[in-house]
Amino acid sequence: MVVNKIDWVELKVLKNEPDIFFRILPEEWQKTIGPVWEDCKENGCIYVLRNAAEIMAGGIVFIEEPPNRTQFEIENGAPYLALGYYYIGFLFVGPNYRNQSMGSKWLEAIKNKYPDRSFWLTIEEEGLRYFYEKNGFKCVAESQDPSTPEWMFVYTSDQKGFKIV
Incomplete structure (x- = not known):
């Protein structure tokens, strides 16, 4: 089922009810975040x-180190953590709301919530690259390990984007 008309949308924080969000995530993601969320x-x-x-889209903003970081994220994310960038993880759009710009609306809402904050994230599917680039993120690193492809993106609050060398 595709919902074509969205009359009312609200950005909401789920402080005490994380399972409401976790239940819409793919099973693999649930296994990744569920066991460590309490910590x-x-x-x-x-x-x-x-x-x-219902929830149409959601994600997690980490103000410090995200859990379960890969070696690529540890090595390449350290400078951004040191600069106070927030990490965006587990961004997911419910199947009924895909192709309706819900992911872009979620990112825009987060940027508006934290207007002076910069963000970083990683992706494991190259097909998501265009989505993040059209939302103002710049690819700053690519893993060299073909068995575990990853790309790191940053969004800077001044919209310029840069690569830390």
């Missing part, structure tokens, strides 16, 4: 876009 919830905040009926 990292003070460092992360779940934001969702919802209408009156």
Whole structure:
């Protein structure tokens, strides 16, 4: 089912009900974040876009180190963490709301929530590259290991984007 009309959308914080968001995530993601959430919830905040009926999209903004970082994220993310960049993880759009710009709306809402903040994130699917680039993120690193491809993106609050060398 594709919902064509969205009358009302709200960015909401899920402080005490993380499972509401976790349940819409792919099973692999649930297994990644669920077991460690209790230990990292003070460092992360779940934001969702919802209408009156359900969550349409959501993600987690981590103000410090995200959990379960890969070696690529540890090595390449350290300078951005040191500069106070927030990490965006687990961005997911519900199947009924895909191709309706919900991911872009979520990112825009987060940028508006933190107007002076810069962000970093990683992707494991190159097909997502265009999505993040059209939302103002710049690719600053690419893993050299073909068995575990990853790309790191940054969004700077001044919109210029740069690569830390």
